[in-house]
Amino acid sequence: MFLTDDEKRMRDGAEGDAVAAAMDLLIRYGFALEAERLCDIRNVAGTMTQPSPVKARLVAEGGWDKAFAVINLDSDLDLSIPSMRVPTCQLQQGFGPDSVDIVPYPPANVALQEDAESFYGRHGVNILATCTPYQVGNLPLRGEHCAWMESSAVIYANSVLGARTNCEGIASTGAASLTGKIPCWGNHLDANRHGTHLISVQGLRVENFQDWGLLGYFAGGVAGEDRPVIVGSISRPDLTELKHFGAAAATSGGVELYHIPGITPEAPTVSAAFGGDAAVPSAAVYSPAERRAMYETLNEIGSCADVDFVLLGCPHASVDQIRRTAELLDGKRLSSSTELWIMAPRSLKVVADRSGYTEVIERAGGRVLADSCPAMSRAAPAGTRVFATDSAKQAHYLPAILGIEAWFGTLEECIDAAVTGRWNGELN
C-alpha cells in the first residue's frame, strides 16, 4: 500500500508509539483489503466505552490505555493514548446510572462505563451514545470520507447522506481516530458506489414504517453485500422509515449502500443509480407474496402469544417515534405482566422529557431509555420469555442474543400487546 511521507512518519513513531501502533494496524488492514492507499478522514464513529468482560480485565490490568491499545488498536504494546486526532464519537454503549432501577444490568458495568466516559471525554471523544449519530448532530456531507462502524449508521451515511464509509470495526475506527486515516477501498471509490441489483415493488404500496422494514429485510436477502436499487410502488420515505429500511437490509444481508432513484442523493435516475452507461439488470420483484414471506420469517421464532416485553426504538428512536408512542399510550395502562421500553439517543430523550412525551409514556408504565439497547447490553426485563417489537433488526437478533421468542409488527400492534399482554398482530 502506498504511504505518503506523513503516513510513513506516523508509522515510524514520529508522533508517538500509539499513533505508530494505529498506523501499523491500518497497514495490516490495508494489506488484507489490497487497498492502494489511505484516505484522509475527519469523522470517526466508533466504540470504546461499552463494557465487556474482556475490557474489564484489561482495565484492571493496565487502565484504559491498555484497553484501548488491545481492543481499539489491536496492539500488545504498553501505550499512552493521546487525544483523538480528528473528531470522534462514541456510538451506542451500555446502560447508564439512570437505568439502574429499571434495567437488570450489572452495576459494575455502569461504574466501568462512567469511568470510561471520563477517560475518553478527556481524550476528545464525543459521547453521543447512540447508534444514530446522524440524528444528533453528526451529519457528514455528501462525498465526505468517514470511518464509521454500526451497520445501520453506515448504510444511512452512505445511502441517505451520500457520505463515504465502509462498515468499519472497533480496531479500524480506533486507528482512524489517532491518525485521521482509513484504507481508501470499497465505498470510498466512485466505481464501487453504483447499484448492482434492481428491486421493483409491484402489487402493493410501501408507505409505512413496517413496510419499509419488510422491504429492507427483503433487499438484504436479494443483494447480500451488494447495492440494491429500489423502484416501483413506494411512497416518499422519511428519516425514520429509511432508518428502519437500512437497518433491516444490513441485518438480513450486508448492504452498506443502496439507492432510491429520485430520493437518495447519488441516484437522480435509475440509469444514474447504475452508473450511467451500465446496463440496468432485470428486476427482483417485491410483491405481496415476498412481503408475506419476510413477515413470516421475522415471526417464525414466536409461538407463545403472552408478551412479557415490548421493545421500541431500534435503531434509536426519533423524537417523532417517541411522540407517536406517547400518543398511543395516552390514558392507557400497561398490562401488569408486560413492560415497555423505547430506546432513544440521550439528547433526544431530553427533547422528549421537555415536550412531555416521557411523562405520558411513564404514566402508562413504559420507559424511555437512553445510550444502549437490550441487544447491545444483553439485558431485558427479568423473566422475559416473549418480546414484541416494531423493528425488523431486533426481531432478527434478539432471539439469538437473549434466547427469547419474538413477534414483529406495527407500532400500534406493539402498543396493543403492551396494554393487553397478548400478541394479536397480523399482516394486513
Added chain:
Amino acid sequence: MSGIILRGRTVVPGTAEGEALVSHEPISGWGGIDPARGVIIEPRHELFGVCFAGKILVFPSAKGSSGWSGFFQTTRLSGTAPIGMIIGRISAKSALGAVVTRVPAITDLDADPCEVIATGDWLLLDNSTVEVTKR
C-alpha cells in the same frame, strides 16, 4: 497423501494446518457467535450450535453488524478462535476480523472454497495456497 491445491490471495500471512469447518452461508459476528465459547448462535444458521475453535473456518462472506471484527478479536483473547480463515469474498468486516484474530487468512481463490472443501477435510493453509486433503 497429496490433495487438491487452491491458490488465492493472502489476507493475513502465515501457515495453519487443521480440520475444515465449512459454512455455506455468510457468518454474523455480533449476534451470530458467542465468543466466550467459540460457537455459532444464530438460530437460522446451518451451523447453529457448532464450535469453530481450533478449526480452519471456511465461509463465503461476513454479514451483519460491524461488531464482526471485535467479536472475532474476542475469540482470540478468550482462546476460542479459529486457527485460520478461508474467505470466499472479502469485505471490510472479514478483512479486519482476520487481521485482529491474527490467524492466517486467504481469499480470492481460484475455485469456490465452500464447494471444494467439506467440513472435516484436512487443510494446509500456507499464505497464498490451500492444500485440501479429503477426509
